[in-house]
Structure formats: C-alpha cells, structure tokens
Amino acid sequence: MTDPDxxxxxxxxxxxxxxxxxxxxxxxxxxxxxxAQVKKDVIxxxxxxxxxxxSGGEPLMQPQFLLALLAACRxxxxxxxxxxxxxxEPQIVRQVAETADLFLCDIKHMDCxxxxxxxxxxxxxxxxxxxxxxxxxxxxxxxxxxxxGFNSGRENMxxxxxxxxxxxxxxxxxxxxxxxxxxxxxxxxxxxxxxMQAQAPGDDTMAEIAGVLxxxxxxxxxxx
Amino acid sequence: MTAFYQSDVPMRExxxxxxxxxxxxxxxxxxxCVNDGELIVGEKGPAPKATPTxxxxxxxxxxxxxxxxxxxxxxxxxxxxxxRVYREKIIPFWSGKTxxxxxxxxxxxxxxQAYEAGMFTEFMEQRSPGHTVLDNKIYRKGMLDFMQxxxxxxxxxxFFNDPQAYAKQQELHGMLIxxxxxxxxxxxxxxxxxxxxxxxxxxQRKAELERIAEVCSHVPxxxxxxxxxxxxxxxxVHLGVTTEMNPWDSFCPGRLDQHLYSFYKKGIEEGTLTxxxxxxxxxxxxxxxxxxxxxxxxxxxxxESGTYTDFAQINSGGMKEDGSDGVNDVTYLVLDVVEEMRLxxxxxxxxxxxxxxxxxxxxxxxxxxxxxGQPSVFNCDLIAQELIRMGKSVADAxxxxxxxxxxxxxxxxxxxxxxxxFNLPKVLELTLNNGVDxxxxxxxxxxxxxxxxxxxxxxxxxxxxxxxxxxxxVKMRGNNIIERLxxxxxxxxxxxxxxxxxxxxxxxxxxxxxxxxxxYIQGVGLGTITDALTAIKYHVFDRKTVSMRDLLAALxxxxxxxxxxxxxxxxxTPKYGNDDDYADDVMRSVFEVYFQAVxxxxxxxxxxxxVNLLPTTVHVYFGSVMGATPDGRKAGLPLSEGISPVQGADxxxxxxxxxxxxxxxxxxxxGTLLNMKFNPQVLEGDDGLDNLKDLIRSYFRLDGHHIQFNxxxxxxxxxxxxxxxxxxNLIVRVAGYSDYFVDLGKDLQxxxxxxxxxxxx
Numbered sequence: 015m016t017d018p019d020x021x022x023x024x025x026x027x028x029x030x031x032x033x034x035x036x037x038x039x040x041x042x043x044x045x046x047x048x049x050a051q052v053k054k055d056v057i058x059x060x061x062x063x064x065x066x067x068x069s070g071g072e073p074l075m076q077p078q079f080l081l082a083l084l085a086a087c088r089x090x091x092x093x094x095x096x097x098x099x100x101x102x103e104p105q106i107v108r109q110v111a112e113t114a115d116l117f118l119c120d121i122k123h124m125d126c127x128x129x130x131x132x133x134x135x136x137x138x139x140x141x142x143x144x145x146x147x148x149x150x151x152x153x154x155x156x157x158x159x160x161x162x163g164f165n166s167g168r169e170n171m172x173x174x175x176x177x178x179x180x181x182x183x184x185x186x187x188x189x190x191x192x193x194x195x196x197x198x199x200x201x202x203x204x205x206x207x208x209x210m211q212a213q214a215p216g217d218d219t220m221a222e223i224a225g226v227l228x229x230x231x232x233x234x235x236x237x238x
Numbered sequence: 239m240t241a242f243y244q245s246d247v248p249m250r251e252x253x254x255x256x257x258x259x260x261x262x263x264x265x266x267x268x269x270x271c272v273n274d275g276e277l278i279v280g281e282k283g284p285a286p287k288a289t290p291t292x293x294x295x296x297x298x299x300x301x302x303x304x305x306x307x308x309x310x311x312x313x314x315x316x317x318x319x320x321x322r323v324y325r326e327k328i329i330p331f332w333s334g335k336t337x338x339x340x341x342x343x344x345x346x347x348x349x350x351q352a353y354e355a356g357m358f359t360e361f362m363e364q365r366s367p368g369h370t371v372l373d374n375k376i377y378r379k380g381m382l383d384f385m386q387x388x389x390x391x392x393x394x395x396x397f398f399n400d401p402q403a404y405a406k407q408q409e410l411h412g413m414l415i416x417x418x419x420x421x422x423x424x425x426x427x428x429x430x431x432x433x434x435x436x437x438x439x440x441x442q443r444k445a446e447l448e449r450i451a452e453v454c455s456h457v458p459x460x461x462x463x464x465x466x467x468x469x470x471x472x473x474x475v476h477l478g479v480t481t482e483m484n485p486w487d488s489f490c491p492g493r494l495d496q497h498l499y500s501f502y503k504k505g506i507e508e509g510t511l512t513x514x515x516x517x518x519x520x521x522x523x524x525x526x527x528x529x530x531x532x533x534x535x536x537x538x539x540x541x542e543s544g545t546y547t548d549f550a551q552i553n554s555g556g557m558k559e560d561g562s563d564g565v566n567d568v569t570y571l572v573l574d575v576v577e578e579m580r581l582x583x584x585x586x587x588x589x590x591x592x593x594x595x596x597x598x599x600x601x602x603x604x605x606x607x608x609x610x611g612q613p614s615v616f617n618c619d620l621i622a623q624e625l626i627r628m629g630k631s632v633a634d635a636x637x638x639x640x641x642x643x644x645x646x647x648x649x650x651x652x653x654x655x656x657x658x659x660f661n662l663p664k665v666l667e668l669t670l671n672n673g674v675d676x677x678x679x680x681x682x683x684x685x686x687x688x689x690x691x692x693x694x695x696x697x698x699x700x701x702x703x704x705x706x707x708x709x710x711x712v713k714m715r716g717n718n719i720i721e722r723l724x725x726x727x728x729x730x731x732x733x734x735x736x737x738x739x740x741x742x743x744x745x746x747x748x749x750x751x752x753x754x755x756x757x758y759i760q761g762v763g764l765g766t767i768t769d770a771l772t773a774i775k776y777h778v779f780d781r782k783t784v785s786m787r788d789l790l791a792a793l794x795x796x797x798x799x800x801x802x803x804x805x806x807x808x809x810x811t812p813k814y815g816n817d818d819d820y821a822d823d824v825m826r827s828v829f830e831v832y833f834q835a836v837x838x839x840x841x842x843x844x845x846x847x848x849v850n851l852l853p854t855t856v857h858v859y860f861g862s863v864m865g866a867t868p869d870g871r872k873a874g875l876p877l878s879e880g881i882s883p884v885q886g887a888d889x890x891x892x893x894x895x896x897x898x899x900x901x902x903x904x905x906x907x908x909g910t911l912l913n914m915k916f917n918p919q920v921l922e923g924d925d926g927l928d929n930l931k932d933l934i935r936s937y938f939r940l941d942g943h944h945i946q947f948n949x950x951x952x953x954x955x956x957x958x959x960x961x962x963x964x965x966x967n968l969i970v971r972v973a974g975y976s977d978y979f980v981d982l983g984k985d986l987q988x989x990x991x992x993x994x995x996x997x998x999x
Contacts, residue, residue: 032805054817055893057939062932235925 045082052083053090065093065115074102074110084113097157100143101135107143108150117154119144123165124173132164141177148181156184160223161192161212171223175230187232189223191215239264240293240331254729254746258412260294261482261732262419268481270430272450275443277522278470279427279450280477286529289314292484293328295728296338296364300325314531338363340723348682349716355675355682356863357665358713358759359658359856361486362720365533366728367748368485369642371492372736373650376471377501380460381417387741388413395744406744409751412731413741420478420732421459428454465501465511469523475736476526480548482732484533486656488548490584490641492649495554495568502568513571520575527584549585553639555598556589556618561636563593564618570601576612577605582977589618589639590938596931603930607921609949616640617938623905624943628848630754643852644909644944645758651738652754653747653843654908657717659760659853661860662767662828663867663877665706669698670790673705676865684708690786695779699771703831710759710835714847717757721842725749748843755845758908761832762853762860765878768814768825769869769887773807775824793866796873808870815883817894822901829902837906850909851902853879858985876989880911885992892933900940907943915948915990948990955979955991 028036052066059065066087073080073096080096087094095116100107111117121140123129129137147154156178160166178184193214224234242263248256269284283289291298298306303324307316333339341363345353352358361367392410397403428451435447449466456463457471472491479489491497505511532548554572556564576586588602602613618639624646625635634648641647647654665683668675673683686701725748734740734747745751777784784803792800812820832849839847853860861876869884871877878884881899888895892914899912921930930947937945958965962980979987 032802032809034805034809054897057897058893058932058936061936061939062928237923 045079045086048083049086049090052087052092056090056092059092063093065095067095067097067118069097069118070099072099072101074098074100074106077102077106077109081109081113084110088113100140100147102139102143104143104146107146111147111151115152117147117151118157119147119154120157120159121174121177122159124170124177128164145181148183154181154184155186155188157188157190159190159192160215160220162215162219163212166215166219166223168226171226175227175232178232179230185231185233186235187227188235188237189220189227190237191220240328243294244331252408252412253727254409254412254731255415257482257729258415258419258731261416261478262422264481265419265423265478266426268423270426272427272430272434272447276525277446277450277466277519278473278526279431279454280423280473280526282477282480282530287531289531289533290481291533292365293332293336295336295366295484297329297332297336298324299329337366337723337728340727341720344719344723345716348712351680352682352709352712353716355664355678355680356661356860357682357709358660359859360716360720361656361658362724365486366483366730367653367655367724368488369645369647369654369656370479370485370733370737370747371490371639371641371647371649372472372475373492373637373738374497375650375736375738376458376462376475377468377497378461381421381458381735382460384735384741385414385417388417388735391741391744402744409729409731409734409746410741410744412729413735416478416482416732416735420474423478424454424458424474428452462501465498465505465516466519468498468501469519473523473526476550478732479736480530483728483730485730485733486642488530488532488550490550490552492553492639492641493556493564493589493637494552495566495572496558496564498568499566502571513567516568517571517575520571521579524575524579524581524584528579528581530583548583549642550583551585551587551614551641553587553589553616554602554613555591555594556616556639557591557593557622557636559633559636561593561632563591563595564589565594565598569598573601573605573613577608580608580610586613587616587640588613589616589621590934591618592935592938594618599931599934600927603921603927603934606930606947607926607949611946611948614644614944614946615934616644616944617904617942620905620938620941620943621646624908627905628754628756628846628908634753640909640944643854644911645850645852646908647756648754650736651752652756653737653752653845654754654756654758655721656758656760656850657720658713659762659856659860660710660713660832661763661864661877662706662761662832663763663770664860664864665709666702666767666770667864667867668709669702669705670793670868676794677863682709689790692786695775698774698779699827699831702771703835706831707835713759714836714839717759718842721748721757725843750843750845752843755841755843756908757841757843757845757847758850759836759847760853761849761851762857762879763877764825764828764851764881764902765814765884765887766861766867766869766871767828768821769811769878769884770867770871771828772813772821772824773811773868773870776811776820777807789868793868796866797870804870804872806870807868811869813869813883813887813889815888815895815898816890817897818890822898825898826901833903833906848908850907851881852909852911853877855986858983858989862985876985879989880913882911882913885989893936896933896937896940896942896945900937900942904941904943910943912937912942912945913948914945915950921949952991955987959984959987959991 023038025038028038068080068083084094093115095118096110096114097118100119122133123137126136126138158174178187191214192212220236224236227234239260242260247259251259271281271285272279273286303316303321306314353360388410392407395403395407431447431451431454435444435451438444438447453467453470457467458474462468462471476489479485502511502516527550530548554569558564590599605613621639622635625638625648626632630638630648634651638646638648645654645656668683669686670689672688673681673685675682683705686705689698692698725746729746729748731746734751737747737752739753740747740751743751778786778789792803797804812818814821814825836847836849841847857877857879862874865873881902883895904910921927934945958979965980
C-alpha cells in the first residue's frame, strides 16, 4: 500500500520491479508527444468519422495545454471532442469552444443541493456554462450518468430534459449506466471506501429512462 | 484400391492411364448412398461422416488404426473387419510402395535432420498437393464438353516434333477415362434414386427422388440448367477430386455466390425457384461439406491432431471479373445459411472490396458477433494486387481469392501448393547455438559464429539471415524432389480436367499443366521471432543491461533461477503489436529476410516460390520443440500464431495491433493470418457492428490481407475447459478455420484462452 502523503512519485520502485507489479498512473507529456500518439490512429478516425476526445480528469483544468492540442488537431484535420464537467471559468469555456468540434457535457443532477452534497460543488456554474456553449459551440451532446438512488428518479429526468430543451440547439442526450469500476481505484488509493454506495442500474431502468428522454424529442444513446 | 493395384493393370498401362483406371474403379465400386430427406446426393465414403483412407499415398499401420480408434479427440471407429483387411491385405501390399515412403527415401540427411528437429514440416508426406479452388467453368460446360476439348487436344498432338507427345497423349487418355467415370458415378446415383422413388410412399419425397434422378442424369454430363443442378454438379466434382486423391484441404467452389447468381436470377424470374427453395438447397449443400471428415493422419499427427472436417472455404462478395462490386442477392442468401447452419465446414469467408456496400460487411459482422469464428474477412482488392504481382492477368487475379486458411490463388487456373510450415524462431535458436539444436545436441544448421562474439545487433541478424537461407535451401531442395515424385508417380488426371490449361497443354496438374504454378512456404512464429530479436537488440546491444552470456545461460536453464531477467524480457521490452516502431522495424527486417530467401525462386513445375504467413495449429508443435526464447517465453510453450502478436504482448488495444501488423508488406505475400478476440459485449448494438466494420475497413485501407475474430470471453472458455460436456457446441476460431473448442487439445485450448482479450475499442 502506498501512503499518498509520503510517495513523491519518483518511480524508483516501478523501475526496480521487473514484474511490473507497480505502476505510475499517468505521465507528463508535451503537446508534440500527445500529438504523436493521436496521429497514430488517423486512419481509423478517417474511416469511422471519429477523432480525438480529450477527457479527464477535467481537461479544462489545463486550458493552455488543451488549447494547444485542439489547435494542433485542427491543423492535422483531426476532429476533436472535449469531455467536460463544465465546471470552469466561462472565459476558458469560450476559448475552447472556438476550436473544439464537439462538447460532451455532463449533467449529474439538476438539484443544486444534491449536486453539492455528492460532488462538492453546486451546479449553477455548470448550467451557466452549458447555456453559454449552447450559443457558441459547434455541437453538444449532453451526458447523464445514471446512478440509482441519486439522480435516476423521474423528477430529475424531467427537469434535466426541460433544461436541455430550453437550450434549443442540443438534440442528443446520452445516458451512461453507473459502473463500479472506480471502486478499484478507491481501494488502491484509500483502502476502499465506497462513497457512492450505489449499484449499477439494470437494463430495464436504462431503457425506461431512455424512453422518458426520447419523449422530449431527444436522440438518446445508452452508453453513448 | 489395393485389389486394383494388385491386378496387372499397373504393369500394362502408363502411369496417368493407370491412375485414371484406379479412379474409374473407385467410381464404379463405391457404395452409393442417397440419404433420407437429402436433395444433394453423394458421399466420399460409404456413409456420411465416413472416410476412406488412401494407402497409395500414406498407409496406416495397425498401431495408427488403434490410435485413431482410441484417441479422445474425434475418434474414428475402426471395425475389426477393417483391421483384418489392413493386416492381411493392405499393409503387406503397400509397405514400401507408398508416396510417403518414396518421399522419405528421397530426402537427404540435412533435410531429415531439420525435419526431425521441427525446423519445418512437409505437407506432401501424408496428403497430396491441394488447396485447389474451382472457377465458373463447370457452370458453363458439361463433362461431355470437356471430353470434346480433350479430343481436340489429342488431335492436335504433334508426334513429329514434340518429344512429349506420347506423355501428353497418355495424360489426355487418362482424362477421358475420368470424364466417363464421373458421368457413370452420377448415373449410379440416378439409378439408386429411381429405385428409391419406385418404393417411396410419401408423395413429396417420391417427387424429390424423381427430381434427384433427373438431376443426376443431366449433370455432370451436361452443363447445369438451374440452381439445383449447379449445386449437384459441383458436388459430384468435389467427390471426384477428393476420391482421386487426398488433396490437402480438399477442394472448394470458390465464389459460390457469383457462380450461382445467374441460375438464381433465372429461376426467380421464371417462377421456377423461390428464395426459400434456394436456401434449402444451399443448406443441403452445406451439410454435404460437413459430412466429409478429413482422412485421418498417421503417426504422431494421428495422436496429437484433433483432426478436423476437410476444409472448404466458400468465398462471398468481392469483385467481379471486370472489377465491379461482386455482391448480389445470393451473397446475402449464403450469409443467411452460414448463420443458420453454424457449421464448422464449409468454412465461409467474405471478400471485402472497397466497392462493396457497408451493408454487406455489417451483415457479415452480425454473424461474426454470434461468436463461431466465421466468416473470416479478406481484403479482396489487395488479393488481386498480390496475384497480379505474382504474374496473373488482371482478369484471373480478380477471379481469384483465398482458400484453405488464407492462401491466395487464381481460381480454376492455378496449382498453388502449400509445401510446409517453417519455424522462424527455431532459426534464432540455432543461431544462438552456432548451428546446433540445443534440444538434441545435433548440428542442424551451419556454423554462423559464437553469439558472444557478435559486437552489434547487425552481426547477429546477419548470422540469422545466413542460417535462415541455408535452412530454406534444405527445405526447398526437398520440395523440388517431392514435386517430381508427384509428377512422376501420382498424376491427377481428373483434377487436371478442371484446371486450365491442363487439357490444352496435355500436362498434369502435378506436372506444370496449370496456367499458374506456385509453391508456398508458410512462415510461422512472426510475433515470437520479432519479440525475441527485439529483446536481444534492446537489452544486450542498445542498452547493454544484459550480457549475451547471461542471456544464453538463462535460456539454457529455461529461466530457472533467472525469473527477474525473464520478467524484464517479458514485461520491460518493446513488443510487436503495440504500434511501436522499435519492435515493428525488427518485424519488417525478419519479413524481408524471409521474403528474399524464398520469393521468386523457381519450382519444378515452371512456377515460382512465394511466402505466406499462417500457422494452422503448428505453432503449438513448433513451440514444443523449442527451448526458452529471449522474449521471456519458457521452453515448450506455443509460438505466436499467424502474424498476430505474441499472446498477451499487445497492450495498446486493437488499433495498435492492426497498425503493427500492417507494417508488413502484405502485398508481397500470398496470405497472412491475423486473429483477434473480442468479448461479445464489445460488439453489442448497431455501434458494435459499425465499429467492427470500421476496424475491418481501416485495416484493409492499410493493405492488411486477412483478419478473423473470436467473439467469446476467456471466462466462457475456462468454463468450457473445465466442463466440456456443457460446451460441446462452442465454436472458436483456431487459425484459418473454426473448430469445436472441446475437441482441441489442452495446450491449444490454453493458447486460445491466452490470446489477448481486447476489452474495448
């Protein structure tokens, strides 16, 4: 077990173990290094109409780096998507919208109090930013993680739908079934406290919620 | 057969005529069976799922028969009667006279040594040259038309100027005998069906039997008039080819959808055929293939190989002769049948051209997703390029395709012979031991220097190249003799009727009569040899963190007490399959050396040698004769298969595997085999189908030759291994073919489980 307060992430333990029992998650890279990776798959983007998606963590937390990558992709003719919580300075959101082709914006809960309780922040700034993007972004998909006992109730879905309708420019809402894959990370970091205490939703629940959203006229994908 | 050879015919007649008379004898004496309910008739043996043996090629010993009867995997019931006939008649007569014995007698000592060491295998020691595919000629011409062609050829013989005129005359006489024999064989089926019809009470079956009799009286003597006759004609031809000899992986109809389309269209337009009837006939046809077990092998092969049903790969889609989109209504019908029947054989492939609609690829992807390893997917545009590079005309190349596992040829116009697998990693093992096989201490290769004396990776690689060239020479010298043995003793006059231009040239299929003649040597273990060389380059020469001496000591000890070094070699080394040029460049170098050693060299039938890269299941055997390798693989474990990365070495996802594999110049091969395995979930929904389609299309834009998919999860496979009785119908893609998982040996099962499971796109 690593004590996160004491580990300096120097990597010596990783180098010393031939069996790769230890690893450093994540690495520092330059724009050129990231682009070298991104460009490896150009043939697949060209074939499928896909491109590079910048997600996180939260890509808007490294705005200069993100902007440089988006510009580099644009120069290479690679389509880009930014997968974000939209919890950022509007100024940054505005800048990123100039070069990104697609935004994937999460809406976790329409109730500000619930949002604060579970994520540590309220949702005002997030919803403001989404409103802002609705006017300037090339394309937006809204993504809702479906977490039973937290946001999967009918009322929240209706509120979410009405909000997205009010944006007028967004047609697509994807719903993502909660999965407990993150627990493994929690175990590795903290010894494993399940903060969410939630189960993965069943296929029925997902289909039902998709039906509700489609009733509002959205194009809906489960799993997006 | 033995009775025939014991007569004085072999002493009286020329070899081709004698072979033709043997064929006639079989066609006249074979038990005729018309099974209940079937529409397409004819079996190779006296009953479905029975198989004849071919003692003239390779005679089973009493012990072989015992093994075949007793083995756990796919036993063949060998009755006491059969044993007695073998003991008293067949074995005493054939001993010393079979092709197998002729071949081993003719091989020199270096060949024998290398063969025994597991350096290469030899296809023709147990079965005859095969993998032949038919074009559209039988749908246009009856056997009587071929008879006329043969007679024209006979009339044109020039006994004044052509020293080969007599040999040609005998070959053509042999063909004439075979034409008549096949027609007679069909007539015997017509008689039998008529007999059964007379006694049949069910009016529907009675009508069917009468129709069968009518069909069998018309084809193969005449060109087929409708869909039913076309299929029955092909089937008689198939039985003819596989009765005449025991060709490797039998015989295939090739582009079945294109061959049948005109009959289908005509039937639908005239109202004489419905798509339901066409579907039923195709289903009957499929069952025919599935009823043909591959004739059992002998010796070690009989014990170890879970012998499969005889291969036949039916190509769908692709392009037409004029280069246009070849997909038609029958294509989709064939794919429906593949999905409904879920049979191991005939194996199905789709030939994908950039001109084919996405609907076609998606339809096939839907079947792939159901997880029985079919259809396999070929790049038809690239195959045409490969064939053109090898000297085929544009039309012949477009009419060509793939057969057996992945090998390509000009359908109906080429004898392309797989001659044996070649163990690429074993060459390195010999190089690291200065030509000596460490397993036996015998000298197999040439002296290329003590490895500790190599100052650079280039010196090591040069030694590898010299060692490889020498061993290819050993193999090729053997091949060239074996070719002449077949040309001399085992002509195939019936098959020669079917392959252009044997009739026109009066020469046998085994003797250069075909328009094109290719010999393939199949390289095996590309992933393993790449990773092994890469590990040496990286650790010994570039980073100098491991000495050659330590590495050799660890290999010699099978990494016993060297686990940290093994982990380093296995985990902390660039590996092929990750789109990492460090390793992939080594792969390219290995390919280049192999290609240069083989490609373009003359065969004894007037053709050229070419390379392809496919393993079937031999990577397991080749691994079993090898010690530990510098990529961290322990002694005896399987090698990598096809051009796939070493099992578990690819960690960057499927697109990286495709990128790495595509760095090889597939256009200069005659086939490569790439396996990928997915969980069924990966391919869920319309998105899953589109992803699979795009993955295929992308790989083919990169000029990949072939890709096939296993869609099962490792968990399922482990359960199947533990409780085979519950998973009898689980089909997995093995190499160039699918098989029942529970019928595979344990090593092969483990190997399939270990193949990297791709978790997501």
